[in-house]
Amino acid sequence: QLQLQESGPGLVKPSETLSLTCTVSGGSISTSSYHWGWVRRPPGKGLEWIGSLHYSGSTYYNPSLKSRVAISVDTSKNQFSLNLSSVIAADTAVYYCARHPPTRNTWQSWFDSWGQGSLVTVSS
Amino acid sequence: DIVMTQSPDSLAVSLGERATINCKSSQSVLYSSNNKNYLAWYQRKPGQPPKLLIYWASTRESGVPDRFSGSGSGTDFTLTISSLQAEDVAVYSCQQYYNTPLTFGGGTKVEIK
Numbered sequence: 001q002l003q004l005q006e007s008g009p010g011l012v013k014p015s016e017t018l019s020l021t022c023t024v025s026g027g028s029i030s031t032s033s034y035h036w037g038w039v040r041r042p043p044g045k046g047l048e049w050i051g052s053l054h055y056s057g058s059t060y061y062n063p064s065l066k067s068r069v070a071i072s073v074d075t076s077k078n079q080f081s082l083n084l085s086s087v088i089a090a091d092t093a094v095y096y097c098a099r100h101p102p103t104r105n106t107w108q109s110w111f112d113s114w115g116q117g118s119l120v121t122v123s124s
Numbered sequence: 125d126i127v128m129t130q131s132p133d134s135l136a137v138s139l140g141e142r143a144t145i146n147c148k149s150s151q152s153v154l155y156s157s158n159n160k161n162y163l164a165w166y167q168r169k170p171g172q173p174p175k176l177l178i179y180w181a182s183t184r185e186s187g188v189p190d191r192f193s194g195s196g197s198g199t200d201f202t203l204t205i206s207s208l209q210a211e212d213v214a215v216y217s218c219q220q221y222y223n224t225p226l227t228f229g230g231g232t233k234v235e236i237k
Contacts, residue, residue, distance in 0.1 A: 021221055040126040047166075047174065062225040104143055105157075108221040110164035112185070114173035 002027045008116035012091075018084040020118060022097030026115075029074050030055045033102035038071060038110065040093040044079050044096045052100060053080060054107065066122045087122045094119050126150050126220050130181065130229035135166045136237040143205040147218035152198045160224035165194055165203045168231075177216075178203065209210045210236065 008020035022036070029036060037052035051061040056066050061069050065084070073080040084091060098101045098111035128152040137143040153162045161181035164226055166174035178194035190232040191206045196237045205212055213236060 006192075046230040047219070050224040052226075061226060064225070087210070098173075106221075108162070108224065108226065110176055110179045110219060110221060111166075111174070112176050112179075116174050 001086045002099065002113050004093060004099065004113060004115035005114045006097050008118060010119055011121050011123065014032070014085055014086050014088055014122055017020055018082070018087050018091060018122070020095055020096075020097075020120070022080050022082075023114060024078045024080075024099075026071040029080060030075050035100040035107050035109075036073070036080050037098050037100060039091075039096045039111065039114075041096070042090070050082065050084075050095075052107070058107075060107065071095055088101065089122050091118065092122045125224055126223050126227050127225050128218055128220055128229035130216075132232060133230070134235065135157050135191050136235045137205075137208045139210065140207050140237045141237075143208050143212070143234055145203040145216050145234070147196075147198045147201040147203070149201075149220055153220045153222035154198050160200075161192075161197055161201070163183040163196075163201055164219045164221065165192075166217045166219065167212075167214045168217065174217065178237060180199065189194055205234070207237070208234070 003025045005023045012018045035052045038050040051071045053059045068085045070083045097115045099113040100109045100115045101112045131146045131149045150219045163181045165178040182194045193204050195202050215231045215233050217231045
């Protein structure tokens with residue numbers, strides 16, 4: 001059974017970089033047809049897609065965050081990571097990693113497996 | 125960006141009664157070449173991650189009870205819980221995957237009356 005688990009600091013200072021890692025178990029991140037993504041949920045708000053990637057290196061980012069976001073993959077560890085730079089208080093959220101199943105004509109799809117989520121607070 | 129607007133923000137339904145949640149997209153998410161609506165529904169319970177319920181607007185994910193159903197096309201969609209159970213108390217969100225950025229609705233909180 002596929003499992004995803006986020007890990008990283010729960011507290012980040014303003015202007016610093018938020019770094020999270022998602023470890024995938026029960027399946028290979030290098031399975032060709034799947035993409036992997038990050039989604040966040042600020043307190044009291046709805047879900048926001050941050051970005052997604054394919055193990056081959058293709059990445060797709062939300063334009064609202066693109067200048068500050070980098071998502072990368074380490075296939076040897078079956079992990080993918082999120083870096084969000086120059087954080088502010090509004091970046092406080094629960095951060096989820098998740099998997100996109102394949103569709104026939106586009107990488108864009110729903111999320112069928114999710115990590116438990118990692119609360120990251122931005123505060124000095 | 126495609127804006128997803130859900131209504132109502134919250135609703136209280138008696139056990140065994142029907143719950144109806146609406147989701148409206150700011151532009152059509154129907155892809156004409158395959159006649160598919162690029163819309164999914166999720167359930168999120170407190171302290172848990174979202175759980176996929178429905179994709180392609182009406183295809184139920186494996187293991188999801190058949191009291192959950194999705195309908196609609198183009199810009200207007202509905203998630204229906206035909207007979208509300210206590211374990212269905214949660215926040216329900218829609219998501220479009222027709223365009224990037226992928227976007228979600230603000231969520232509808234379902235409670236027991």
